Amino acid sequence: xxxxxxxxxxxxxxxxxxxxxxxxxxxxxxxxxxxxxxxxxxxxxxxxxxxxxxxxxxxxxxxxxxxxxxxxxxxxxxxxxxxxxxxxxxxxxxxxxxxxxxxxxxxxxxxxxxxxxxxxxxxxxxxxxxxxxxxxxxxxxxxxxxxxxxxxxxxxxxxxxxxxxxxxxxxxxxxxxxxxxxxxxxxxxxxxxxxxxxxxxxxxxxxxxxxxxxxxxxxxxxxxxxxxxxxxxxxxxxxxxxxxxxxxxxxxxxxxxxxxxxxxxxxxx
Amino acid sequence: xxxxxxxxxxxxxxxxxxxxxxxxxxxxxxxxxxxxxxxxxxxxxxxxxxxxxxxxxxxxxxxxxxx
Numbered sequence: 001x002x003x004x005x006x007x008x009x010x011x012x013x014x015x016x017x018x019x020x021x022x023x024x025x026x027x028x029x030x031x032x033x034x035x036x037x038x039x040x041x042x043x044x045x046x047x048x049x050x051x052x053x054x055x056x057x058x059x060x061x062x063x064x065x066x067x068x069x070x071x072x073x074x075x076x077x078x079x080x081x082x083x084x085x086x087x088x089x090x091x092x093x094x095x096x097x098x099x100x101x102x103x104x105x106x107x108x109x110x111x112x113x114x115x116x117x118x119x120x121x122x123x124x125x126x127x128x129x130x131x132x133x134x135x136x137x138x139x140x141x142x143x144x145x146x147x148x149x150x151x152x153x154x155x156x157x158x159x160x161x162x163x164x165x166x167x168x169x170x171x172x173x174x175x176x177x178x179x180x181x182x183x184x185x186x187x188x189x190x191x192x193x194x195x196x197x198x199x200x201x202x203x204x205x206x207x208x209x210x211x212x213x214x215x216x217x218x219x220x221x222x223x224x225x226x227x228x229x230x231x232x233x234x235x236x237x238x239x240x241x242x243x244x245x246x247x248x249x250x251x252x253x254x255x256x257x258x259x260x261x262x263x264x265x266x267x268x269x
Numbered sequence: 270x271x272x273x274x275x276x277x278x279x280x281x282x283x284x285x286x287x288x289x290x291x292x293x294x295x296x297x298x299x300x301x302x303x304x305x306x307x308x309x310x311x312x313x314x315x316x317x318x319x320x321x322x323x324x325x326x327x328x329x330x331x332x333x334x335x336x
Contacts, residue, residue: 025334025335025336026334026335026336027334027335027336028334028336029334035334048335048336049332049333049334049335050332050333050334050335050336051303051330051331051332051333052330052331052333053276053277053328053329053330053331054276054297054302054329054330054331055276056295056296056297056298061299062299062301062331062332064332064333064334065301065331065332068332077335078335078336080335080336086308087308090305090308090309090310091330093303093310093312094303094304094305094310094330095303097303097310097312097313098301098302098303098330098331098332099332165336166336215336216336
């Protein structure tokens with residue numbers, strides 16, 4: 001009798017126990033309804049949100065925030081747009097009050113062209129925020145030493161990029177990501193940014209990453225809801241593959257069908 | 270009267286308003302925002318003791334989509 005196998009591992013991140021390893025963004029969808037449907041079908045239990053300047057109220061409320069609250073999943077506010085530790089810290093403090101969570105996706109951008117994180121300011125901000133009781137989810141490059149510095153200041157979660165934000169290029173440096181995984185077996189590692197296709201997400205999971213965070217790949221797909229379902233499956237498949245243990249690569253071909261008893265055997269000279 | 274910057278726009282306010290009074294004066298009616306003055310966060314608990322001064326830069330932020 002066959003039985004469908006599913007990843008039996010719930011996982012812990014930021015003090016919560018979750019079953020989905022897909023973290024999803026809430027931006028760039030064709031419509032609020034489409035965003036809601038995509039998030040629901042993705043199965044994601046963490047959604048990223050942000051803060052921006054608000055015009056004086058006309059009494060309309062905040063429909064976006066109402067939808068997010070109705071999803072009943074964890075909210076991860078980001079500090080997108082920050083270019084210094086000071087800006088990121090202030091944004092995180094404001095987000096904690098507005099969203100009622102001590103979680104923060106720490107983003108400090110160091111280059112406007114490729115939106116590469118500023119590692120120096122990110123570490124500085126992480127240190128301050130951890131002392132203030134935040135659970136910091138730092139967005140960083142795939143640099144091992146930066147990851148070490150983030151761990152040194154108390155980060156329990158590290159989120160290296162796959163490639164540039166919104167690029168959809170996938171994992172630029174799988175070897176770097178693997179090095180970080182090997183160095184930090186006990187930290188929660190999430191590939192954040194650059195994912196374009198479900199196969200990229202599966203690849204990140206096969207590397208042993210605990211989760212994948214993405215937004216554009218779903219929101220900018222021709223059919224975001226269907227793509228959200230595809231990413232749900234890809235993350236599950238990648239995780240299950242990691243747990244099953246991937247075979248070792250070999251330098252040469254090796255037949256999978258038994259050679260003993262091969263019919264019509266040809267003897268080559 | 271004093272001039273301050275609110276979310277990047279120059280606004281005229283009465284002198285000696287605290288943050289609660291400023292929010293009322295600016296007609297922010299929908300709750301669910303956070304305030305920073307001169308890039309420093311002002312928690313709700315400190316609204317009444319934080320006085321707005323000439324030239325202050327005020328940011329009032331609310332939830333939006335994010336990645």
